[in-house]
Amino acid sequence: RTEDFEELLEETLRRVAAERSEEKRSLYGGFLVNNVARPDLEYERRLKMLKALEGIQMSHLMVLEALAQAPAEQEVDGITGSVQATLQKRAPAVAGELDMIAKDLERLDLASNLLSSMHVMMTARGAADLRSRITDFGREFMEFLAEDEEETDKPVGG
Numbered sequence: 178r179t180e181d182f183e184e185l186l187e188e189t190l191r192r193v194a195a196e197r198s199e200e201k202r203s204l205y206g207g208f209l210v211n212n213v214a215r216p217d218l219e220y221e222r223r224l225k226m227l228k229a230l231e232g233i234q235m236s237h238l239m240v241l242e243a244l245a246q247a248p249a250e251q252e253v254d255g256i257t258g259s260v261q262a263t264l265q266k267r268a269p270a271v272a273g274e275l276d277m278i279a280k281d282l283e284r285l286d287l288a289s290n291l292l293s294s295m296h297v298m299m300t301a302r303g304a305a306d307l308r309s310r311i312t313d314f315g316r317e318f319m320e321f322l323a324e325d326e327e328e329t330d331k332p333v334g335g
Contacts, residue, residue, distance in 0.1 A: 181220040185212060185227065192231055200235055204322060211321050222317075229285045229318055236271040240278045241287060241311065241319060243267035248305035258304030261295045287315035 186209065193205045208230055212223060243264050252263065265272040279295055282288035291310050311319070 232285050239268045244307045244310050252305035253302045255301040257298050258301045263304050
């Protein structure tokens with residue numbers, strides 16, 4: 178019932194009204210629920226999350242989830258690999274958009290050192306374990322979105 182929350186609620190509702198994607202509108206709903214559930218979160222952090230939510234698409238969430246996966250045993254069996262090859266396997270639906278998505282995720286402070294390393298050959302383990310590419314804010318953002326997902330039993334991306 179604070180003035181900050183009222184402002185955030187109004188801003189979120191404006192964005193929901195303009196959003197065409199049902200999946201994204203659902204994420205905005207979860208965003209509002211999580212704002213009520215997390216009264217300790219600073220207003221500026223909430224606003225940054227709202228701006229990030231506005232800037233992402235479902236394809237971005239697919240890549241974030243792919244980055245967050247622990248490497249499978251078969252992914253580290255080889256000698257070399259690349260970030261691009263790993264993401265193409267984990268998120269095949271967006272394989273052709275990876276460079277653009279990486280750039281967007283970095284711009285939104287959800288990932289770091291992703292685009293510059295996308296096409297670089299590295300050890301198989303380094304290419305398979307991409308969890309460090311998610312920024313602290315990116316992890317917090319994913320957790321914030323996932324808090325509501327636990328109630329609905331579906332992954333962050335849909």
